[in-house]
Amino acid sequence: MAFNVQWVYLLKSMDRISSEKMSMSGFDHDLFDFKKKEVNTLTEKITFKQFPLRQEILCALNKKKFDNPSPVQVQVMNETNIMNEDLIVQAKTGSGKTLAFGIPLLNTFEKIPTQPAVLILSPTRELAIQTAHELKWLGSEMDIKIATLVGGMDIVNQRRELLNGPALVVGTPGRVLDHIRRGNYRTEEIQTIVLDEGDHMLDLGFREELEAIFESHENVDRIWLFSATMPKQVRELSKNYLTHPKWISLDQDLTAHQDIKHRVYLIPFHHRLESLVNVLLWEGPEKALIFCSTRQETIECAAFLTEAGFSANALHGEMTQRERNSSLNSFRTGITTCLVATDVAARGLDIDMVSHVIQLGLPGDLNNYVHRSGRTGRAGHLGLSIVLLSNREASHFRNMFSRSSLKVEWKPLPDQGDIQLKNQQRIEQKLTDRNVTVEPHIQKWSEKLVAEEDPVDLVAKLLQWNSKGNNLGYSLKLFLDEDKQIERERKSRFLQERKNHQRKNLEKKSHSTFAKGGTIRLSTGTTNGWEVGKLLGTLCRILGTSRQEIGNIRLREDYANVELSQKALQLFQEKKPKFVEEYLINHMSSSKRPTPNRSSIISN
Known part of the structure; x- marks a missing residue:
């Protein structure tokens, strides 16, 4: 058929009859159909x-x-x-x-x-x-x-x-x-x-x-x-x-991997790659997949990391198959610890034991973020998903995360002193690990040195020798503080411009559409569950007019003042019984004029 x-x-129609009403926290069911x-x-x-x-x-x-x-x-x-x-x-x-x-x-x-x-x-x-x-x-x-x-x-x-x-x-x-x-x-x-x-x-x-x-x-x-x-x-x-x-x-099921932790580092906008170096030195990943937005960014990032002493390769869509295979094999076998990729190039990528996924900049959306993060935390292993964000990007990312059940940890960007302390902790952990088996000839060598020299002096020299030439990253705190100040000034400037624009619009509107109209007072307010959007929709419905005929709505606890155009004001007089019926005004006098302290018209 x-x-x-x-x-x-x-x-x-059958489904509409049998289905239940949608339940969503924060929605007014009277406002939404x-x-x-x-x-x-x-x-x-x-x-x-x-x-x-x-x-x-x-x-x-x-x-x-x-x-x-x-x-x-x-x-x-x-x-x-x-x-x-x-x-x-x-x-x-x-x-x-x-x-x-x-x-x-x-x-x-x-x-x-x-x-x-x-x-x-x-x-x-x-x-x-x-x-x-x-x-x-x-x-x-x-x-x-x-x-x-x-x-x-x-x-x-x-x-x-x-x-x-x-x-x-x-x-x-x-x-x-x-x-x-x-x-x-x-x-x-x-x-x-x-x-x-x-x-x-x-x-x-x-x-x-x-x-x-x-x-x-x-x-x-x-x-x-x-x-x-x-x-x-x-x-x-x-x-x-x-x-x-x-x-x-049309619902979508967005689930997060339970074996992945989420972390954000705030970084100075113009020092992204230097910040990435600091994060890598601090985190010490065994295998890190780093996401960039463009092919050029992957090339520049991989080159910068290599110059900083990391083993890194790029992976982007314009590579030949041989180049792609070479980068992937080096990463899989551990020859390189950092693979810098675009979303397109990493599509379908399946690599085990990726300890860290690092996203350089704001992800496209929450789906994009979750999809990228899913490259770590596989096969029962814990993974860490890290995002490096400027101060402006951070507020956008908070909004993005607000609609998910994911828990994110916000961390300050590690500076040189932090990295030095972290290196010391790693060395101490290795030296005090009782599970490490020392080879016999090393043990004899150690005993000989301790017998001949001061043990404290020996340890000090070994630590100094081990720390020599260590990369401590970049000093970025000053740049980060400057970025925070610039962002505060930008927000303040925009809010002032918007306020000025609103004032001009208000003056223009009040001297045109509503010049011959008036203001009505309704005997209901926020204590009755009203909101501006809901009240606007109700007024349009009762008056049978568009929202353009209704001006400023000043909503208070137990009353509301509403500007009306001349046309809407005339409709209000005609349809006043409907306002009484819906409890927007208390009652009408015999002359059908608003009574004081209930619903009144203030002529302009």
């Missing part, structure tokens, strides 16, 4: 042609030989009211999220916009460029124009792209905010904001930029959040900016 998409709707959708194996048989898609989109998919949508794409396209609501999609990286939001957005264009209508925010330049590339081929038959706004590229060319009438804008938060403040990017026509990899975005410290971007877009009808996980920061962002979002969840 031919498979029909209606079967999916039937199965989803929890409809957790399970992925059914039958979705593998669904084709794109079974959905009401434009012929141009189907043609573009066919050219790429994309016949079957991924589970997350099926879940999103099954939502019939998707363009009228906010959306949260929890799905892992690489699940096809770009097409999941790209297809419905392009499919609803009756006329191709000549001004930006959709803003898509990505956490990294690479992901933003990749997203823009996918959306370009997806909209190739529709002649869709896209502006890509990312750091590290010519800002003048990006301004030209914006002037060329793009329908979609794809970018990183920092560069998008830069264009907004320069006046290059017009936000008036933006109806949709998509946050791609929201958790990763917050991991990288973009919360302030995201909030500033939201405040700059006054006409947004819908916000779609795509996130692999739902840490506390993502939940808070959702509560503040999304109204009654639809929830789609």
